[in-house]
Amino acid sequence: MHVDKYEQVWIRISIFVLVVFTLAVLTATVSAGIQVPGVEGRVDPNLITTPGASPWAAPSVRELAPGKYEAYVLAQIWRFDPGEIRIPAGSEITFYVTSKDVQHGLKIMDTNINMMILPGQVSKLKTTFNNPGTYDVVCHEYCGIGHHTMYGQIIVEATADTTTTE
Amino acid sequence: MSVQSISQPIAATSGAKTAAERFSLENRLSAWQIGIAMSALSLGIFLGIMQGLEHAGIDLYSYIRPAFQSYYQGLTIHGVLNALVWTTFFITGFFTTAITRSLDLPISKPWLAKLGFGMMVVGLLMTAYPLFANLATVLYTFYPPLQAHWSFYLGLTLIVVGSWVAGYAFYFTYGAWRKENKGVKTPFIALAALITMVMWQIATLGVAVEILAMLLPWSLGLLPGTDALLGRTLFWYTGHPLVYFWLLPAYLSWYGMVPKQAGGKLFSENLARLVFWLFLILSTPVGFHHQYTDPGIPQGWKMLHGLFTYGVAFPSLLTAFTIAASLETGGRARGGKGWFGWIRKLPWNNPSFTAQNFAMILFAFGGISGVTNASYSMNLAVHNTTWMPGHFHLTVGSATTLTFMGIAYWLVPMLSGRQLFSPKAALAQAWTWLFGMIFFSNGMHMLGLHFGAPRRTMLGAAPYRDAAWNPLLMESLLGVTILTISATLFFYVIIMTVLAGKKAKEPVEMPIAESLDDSPTPAWLDRWRGWVYGAVALVILAYGPMLYVLVNEMQLIPLPPGFRVW
Ligand code: HEM
Ligand SMILES: [Cu+2]
Numbered sequence: 001m002h003v004d005k006y007e008q009v010w011i012r013i014s015i016f017v018l019v020v021f022t023l024a025v026l027t028a029t030v031s032a033g034i035q036v037p038g039v040e041g042r043v044d045p046n047l048i049t050t051p052g053a054s055p056w057a058a059p060s061v062r063e064l065a066p067g068k069y070e071a072y073v074l075a076q077i078w079r080f081d082p083g084e085i086r087i088p089a090g091s092e093i094t095f096y097v098t099s100k101d102v103q104h105g106l107k108i109m110d111t112n113i114n115m116m117i118l119p120g121q122v123s124k125l126k127t128t129f130n131n132p133g134t135y136d137v138v139c140h141e142y143c144g145i146g147h148h149t150m151y152g153q154i155i156v157e158a159t160a161d162t163t164t165t166e
Numbered sequence: 167m168s169v170q171s172i173s174q175p176i177a178a179t180s181g182a183k184t185a186a187e188r189f190s191l192e193n194r195l196s197a198w199q200i201g202i203a204m205s206a207l208s209l210g211i212f213l214g215i216m217q218g219l220e221h222a223g224i225d226l227y228s229y230i231r232p233a234f235q236s237y238y239q240g241l242t243i244h245g246v247l248n249a250l251v252w253t254t255f256f257i258t259g260f261f262t263t264a265i266t267r268s269l270d271l272p273i274s275k276p277w278l279a280k281l282g283f284g285m286m287v288v289g290l291l292m293t294a295y296p297l298f299a300n301l302a303t304v305l306y307t308f309y310p311p312l313q314a315h316w317s318f319y320l321g322l323t324l325i326v327v328g329s330w331v332a333g334y335a336f337y338f339t340y341g342a343w344r345k346e347n348k349g350v351k352t353p354f355i356a357l358a359a360l361i362t363m364v365m366w367q368i369a370t371l372g373v374a375v376e377i378l379a380m381l382l383p384w385s386l387g388l389l390p391g392t393d394a395l396l397g398r399t400l401f402w403y404t405g406h407p408l409v410y411f412w413l414l415p416a417y418l419s420w421y422g423m424v425p426k427q428a429g430g431k432l433f434s435e436n437l438a439r440l441v442f443w444l445f446l447i448l449s450t451p452v453g454f455h456h457q458y459t460d461p462g463i464p465q466g467w468k469m470l471h472g473l474f475t476y477g478v479a480f481p482s483l484l485t486a487f488t489i490a491a492s493l494e495t496g497g498r499a500r501g502g503k504g505w506f507g508w509i510r511k512l513p514w515n516n517p518s519f520t521a522q523n524f525a526m527i528l529f530a531f532g533g534i535s536g537v538t539n540a541s542y543s544m545n546l547a548v549h550n551t552t553w554m555p556g557h558f559h560l561t562v563g564s565a566t567t568l569t570f571m572g573i574a575y576w577l578v579p580m581l582s583g584r585q586l587f588s589p590k591a592a593l594a595q596a597w598t599w600l601f602g603m604i605f606f607s608n609g610m611h612m613l614g615l616h617f618g619a620p621r622r623t624m625l626g627a628a629p630y631r632d633a634a635w636n637p638l639l640m641e642s643l644l645g646v647t648i649l650t651i652s653a654t655l656f657f658y659v660i661i662m663t664v665l666a667g668k669k670a671k672e673p674v675e676m677p678i679a680e681s682l683d684d685s686p687t688p689a690w691l692d693r694w695r696g697w698v699y700g701a702v703a704l705v706i707l708a709y710g711p712m713l714y715v716l717v718n719e720m721q722l723i724p725l726p727p728g729f730r731v732w
Binding site: 017025028042119120143147 | 238241305309312394398433434436457461462464468472473479480488537542543546549550620621625629630685688723724725729731
C-alpha cells in the first residue's frame, strides 16, 4: 500500500507520542502511588443497617493508631453518614464507602479522593490530610431530586505542631 | 492482489429516470429521519440553555412548570434527545442517502428500511411518554437501581433495534451492489457507512442485554432486583463505542465529502479505509475507562482498557493528517500559495464547509481533553466534574453536531429541492457555534479541574457552591448566550429553507470527493471477515472474563416497592 512520505513521518510521530503517554501513565501510577478503587468484596445492602451485621450499621470514624484512621461512610439519599468527620492535621485516613440505596459519588475537594459509590460494593481509598481546613465531600453522581444538597465535610484540625505559635 | 476501482458504476442502467425519481423512497426516509432528529435537537438544546442559565444562578424552571417538573427531568430529556435521538435518527437518515448515492443503487429491500424506521418512531414515542410524564427521570445513562417506567426501557430498545433493522436494509443493498460489481472496490463513502453500522451492532449488544435481561423485566416486576455494577459495565460496553457511532459519520463526511466541497481531493483514501477498519476493532474493548473510579473492577482490567484507549486514539491522529492534507489540496487548487496561504483560499463563504471545518477545530480540543480523561491517573482529578460536559460538548456536542448541521446545509436543500435560505445566516450560525462553544466548554472544563464542581448537578442551588466559581460560571454563561443565538439561527435557516426556500435551479447532489492517490487498494482493505472476527475476538478478550465474574457474583438488589427518588 502506498503511503505518502510526510504521512509516514506523521504515523511514526503518532505512535511515538502514544507510547510515551502510555509509559507516562504507567510510571505516574506506580511511582506516585495513584490509586483507584478495586475489588473489596460485596456487601448486602439489605442487611447494611442491621445492627452488628456490617460496619455501616453504625457508620463512624475509628482511630487505629495515632495519626491513622479509618472511616466507614454510608451514602444514602441525600446525605453521607457521618456527615462530618474531624481529624487532626497530618492524619492518614482510609475510607470504606457503600450505598444504602441508589448509586452515588464521592469526591473530596482538593484531594485525590474521587470514587463511585454503588449499592452492594465497597469503595476504598486512602489519603493524608496535611493542611488544616474544611474539606467539602460532594456527591457527584445523580441520585435524585435532592442530589445537589448531598454533601458532607471533613474538618482537619490544626495540631500543636501544625499551628504557628504566636 | 488488489481490487479495481470503479470506472463509472451503473450509469447505463439508470436510464432516463432522474435521481429524484430513482431515489424517491430514500429521499422521503432521509427527510423524515432528519426532520425528527432536528425536532428532538431543538427541544434538547432549549433544555441545555435552561441548564446553563441555572448554573449561572438564573433559575427559570418555575416558568416551564408543569411541562418540566425539575432540573433533573430537563437534564434527562436533554441527554436522551441530544445524545441518543438526534444522533441516531440523523445518522440513519444521513446514511440512507450516503450509502445509496455512493453505490448509486436504491435500497434493495424497501420494506426492511421502512420497518426499521417504523420501529424507531414507535420507540421514540414510547421513550417520550415516561420522560415527559416525569416517570423516567433517571438521566440518559439510567443507572440501576434508579427505576424508570418500563415504557422508557422498551422504547429505547426499539430505537436501537430499529436502527439495526435500518442497517440490515443497508447490508442487503450492499449485497445487491456486490453481485453486480464483482471484484470492484466498495466506494469509500458506502464502506465507511457500512462499517459504522456494523460497529454499532456489535457495540449495542451490551445495552441490549442490560435492558432486555435485567432492567425491562425488573421494571415489569418479573425480576426482584438489579445489580448496579453489572448494569454499569453493560452500559459502558456500549457507552464508549457509542461515541464512535456519533463520530464516524462526521469522519465520513470529513474524508469523503468535505474535500470535494473545498475544491480538493481525498489525500490518502487507502489510509482512510484503514482508519474505519481500526475503529471497527478498537471501539468496543475500552469501556472500563469510564469506570476507573468504580469499585469491584480490578485495577489491572482498568489499566488494560486504558491502554487500548490510547490505541483507539491512533486512527484519530491519522485522520487529523489526512483531512488537513486533503483540505490543503483544495486550498492550493483554488490558488493558495505558501505554507499557510492555502488556508485563506478555502471556501469560507460556504456554510456547509465552514461549519464542518469549525467542528474539526473544536474536535481537536475535545481530543486533547479526551486523552486526559482516558489516562488512568488524571481521570481521578476530573471524573464526574463539570470537566466532562466541557469535554463532550466539544465532541458529540460539536464535532458531531456542528458537522451534522454543516451536512444539513446541503442535505436539506437536496431533499427539499430548495435553495438554502440565507447562506449568510448559516455562516453566522457556524461562527457563533465556534465561539459559543469555546467559552462554554472552557468555563466548564476549568470549573471541574480547579474547583471539582460536580456534573449532573443543579449547581445554582448547591450549598457547597463557592463564590470563587463565579468568573468561570460567567464565562460559560457567555458561551451559552452565544450558543442560544447560534441554535436559533440554525433552526431559522432550516425551517425557512423548507417552507420558503427558492426552488433550486439545478438538483443539489451529494458531494463525493475523488481520491488523490490512485494507487491500488489492497484487497484486505475491502474484505469484511477478518476485521469482524478481530473485533469480536477483542471484545471477548477485553470483556469476557470480567463479565463472567460479574454475572456469577450478581446480586439482585431489591429496593422498596415504588422507591422513587425524583
Ligand atoms: C447548544 C447548547 C447546549 C447547551 C447550552 C448545553 C448545556 C448543557 C449543560 C449545562 C449540561 C450539564 C448539566 C449538568 O451536568 O448538570 C449539559 C449536559 C449534557 N449535554 Fe448539553 N448543551 C447544549 C447542547 C448539547 C448538544 C448539541 C449535545 C449533544 C448532541 C449535548 C449533550 C449533552 C449531554 C449528553 C449531557 C450530559 C447529560 C447527563 O449528564 O446526563 N448538549 N448540557
Ligand atoms: Cu448522592
